[in-house]
Amino acid sequence: MSDHTERSIEELYRDDSERADAVVFGRETAPSRRGFLGGAGLAAMGAAVGGVIPFGENMPGGMMPAAFAQGAPASAPPAAAPAAPKGPQYLKFPGKSDKLVVLGEKPLVAETPENLLDDETTPTDKLFVRNNGQIPDAVKEPDKWKFVVDGEVNTKLEMTVGELKSKFKPVTRRLVLECGGNGRGFFTPQARGNQWTNGGAGCSEWTGVRLADVLKAAGVKSSAVFSGHYGSDPHLSGDASKPSLSRGVPIKKLMDENNLIVWALNGQPLPNIHGGPARLLIPGWPGSVSAKWLTRIWIRDKVHDGPGMGAFSYRVAINPIVPGGKADEKNFKDLESMPVRSLITSPANGAKLPAGTKEVQLRGAAWAGDYTVKQVDVSIDFGATWTRAKVASPKNKYDWQRWTAAVKLPSDGYYEIWTRGTDSRGVSQPHQAGFWNPQGYGGNAMHRVAVLVG
Ligand SMILES: Nc1nc2c(c(=O)[nH]1)N[C@H]1C(S)=C(S)[C@@H](COP(=O)(O)O)O[C@H]1N2
Numbered sequence: 001m002s003d004h005t006e007r008s009i010e011e012l013y014r015d016d017s018e019r020a021d022a023v024v025f026g027r028e029t030a031p032s033r034r035g036f037l038g039g040a041g042l043a044a045m046g047a048a049v050g051g052v053i054p055f056g057e058n059m060p061g062g063m064m065p066a067a068f069a070q071g072a073p074a075s076a077p078p079a080a081a082p083a084a085p086k087g088p089q090y091l092k093f094p095g096k097s098d099k100l101v102v103l104g105e106k107p108l109v110a111e112t113p114e115n116l117l118d119d120e121t122t123p124t125d126k127l128f129v130r131n132n133g134q135i136p137d138a139v140k141e142p143d144k145w146k147f148v149v150d151g152e153v154n155t156k157l158e159m160t161v162g163e164l165k166s167k168f169k170p171v172t173r174r175l176v177l178e179c180g181g182n183g184r185g186f187f188t189p190q191a192r193g194n195q196w197t198n199g200g201a202g203c204s205e206w207t208g209v210r211l212a213d214v215l216k217a218a219g220v221k222s223s224a225v226f227s228g229h230y231g232s233d234p235h236l237s238g239d240a241s242k243p244s245l246s247r248g249v250p251i252k253k254l255m256d257e258n259n260l261i262v263w264a265l266n267g268q269p270l271p272n273i274h275g276g277p278a279r280l281l282i283p284g285w286p287g288s289v290s291a292k293w294l295t296r297i298w299i300r301d302k303v304h305d306g307p308g309m310g311a312f313s314y315r316v317a318i319n320p321i322v323p324g325g326k327a328d329e330k331n332f333k334d335l336e337s338m339p340v341r342s343l344i345t346s347p348a349n350g351a352k353l354p355a356g357t358k359e360v361q362l363r364g365a366a367w368a369g370d371y372t373v374k375q376v377d378v379s380i381d382f383g384a385t386w387t388r389a390k391v392a393s394p395k396n397k398y399d400w401q402r403w404t405a406a407v408k409l410p411s412d413g414y415y416e417i418w419t420r421g422t423d424s425r426g427v428s429q430p431h432q433a434g435f436w437n438p439q440g441y442g443g444n445a446m447h448r449v450a451v452l453v454g
């Protein structure tokens with residue numbers, strides 16, 4: 001076991017989940033089927049999570065208890081267990097909440113813990129931050145910011161934000177912005193990149209003009225196939241000729257009337273960190289197509305090939321591949337619509353409730369990329385039974401859907417509350433992140449929170 005003591009419980013569950021059960025809960029022999037804890041194992045687990053586990057018989061083996069996941073553990077892991085993961089590092093950035101968790105410093109990446117997404121509309125200070133390059137200097141006169149629309153268009157447009165505001169009809173929409181890597185942290189084995197939990201997403205009010213109106217003014221030619229988006233952020237290396245990221249979408253998606261060029265966020269000028277003076281907002285697809293600090297929309301006669309396109313970038317496997325195994329580029333396609341996801345935004349993971357609590361009110365949010373959310377179900381017994389949540393309608397297309405539910409607890413003890421969203425096509429979230437791919441896209445495992453009563 002000595003080689004394991006330096007590693008976190010999370011790592012151990014990732015590498016060898018049955019061994020992790022044995023180390024954490026003293027279950028010496030692996031179960032004959034990857035199944036359920038019982039007897040001494042269950043008692044040990046109860047001690048580890050800090051309470052009896054009323055539905056412990058249903059608890060899947062080899063699945064790390066939510067109580068140990070990064071965030072707020074319900075209780076300290078047992079002494080015999082490997083080192084607990086290092087505590088999260090919190091963001092210190094002007095205008096941003098100091099409860100955002102830093103996933104990377106160069107480039108700066110920070111996510112929003114799920115319980116901070118409890119507002120109907122995500123306030124600006126709580127919106128996640130994802131950069132691929134350096135953060136450019138703030139602009140003093142935002143209305144003078146210029147961008148171009150060129151390539152396969154009848155008229156090349158060169159336009160300032162001021163002109164954008166005066167020439168086109170402004171619209172405000174509540175839209176989910178979600179990083180393509182959201183949920184990556186739940187892949188086994190670990191995928192490359194920022195280890196997002198579910199907090200690489202938020203739903204704020206964006207004000208701007210319809211991208212389609214601007215494209216109509218330019219006149220998109222029939223030869224147009226794809227777009228390429230550019231921002232002014234310098235590459236991490238400092239090489240000014242290299243974009244830090246340049247992605248695009250097929251023309252059909254580009255022309256969608258829900259896409260915006262925005263200059264305001266939650267009624268205020270778009271902050272520099274979120275791409276001000278102006279950025280694209282192409283909802284439903286990986287956030288990486290929503291270029292910040294917008295300088296150019298290049299209409300192309302072929303699939304765009306900027307940094308962030310091709311190979312394994314923002315791409316998922318067509319046919320399943322062996323987790324951790326060698327991947328073949330030919331078996332990959334671009335991740336387009338983001339998969340369905342539901343979050344419990346209250347209570348927070350690790351919440352402690354007074355002894356005798358018999359009912360818990362749950363709140364959450366759900367969304368499903370280009371689709372809507374048909375249904376959200378919650379479980380307090382490790383998925384043996386499910387309760388249907390009440391799901392609100394979206395305010396407008398690509399808004400998230402807030403949901404509420406109440407669950408009854410039979411006794412004090414340790415519970416995991418699970419939530420599972422189902423999209424309008426009938427596709428639900430899996431128990432664990434499926435369809436493993438080397439860069440960890442499309443991970444949408446059910447969200448679980450640990451709650452300790454008494
Ligand atoms: N110019 C530019 N635009 C960008 C990025 C970037 O690094 N540079 N990151 C993209 C990614 S990967 C995401 S998820 C979103 C994040 O937007 P936010 O930082 O406003 O939350 O911006 C996208 N737009």
Ligand SMILES: [Mo]
Binds near residue numbers: 130180286288
């Ligand atoms: Mo992203």
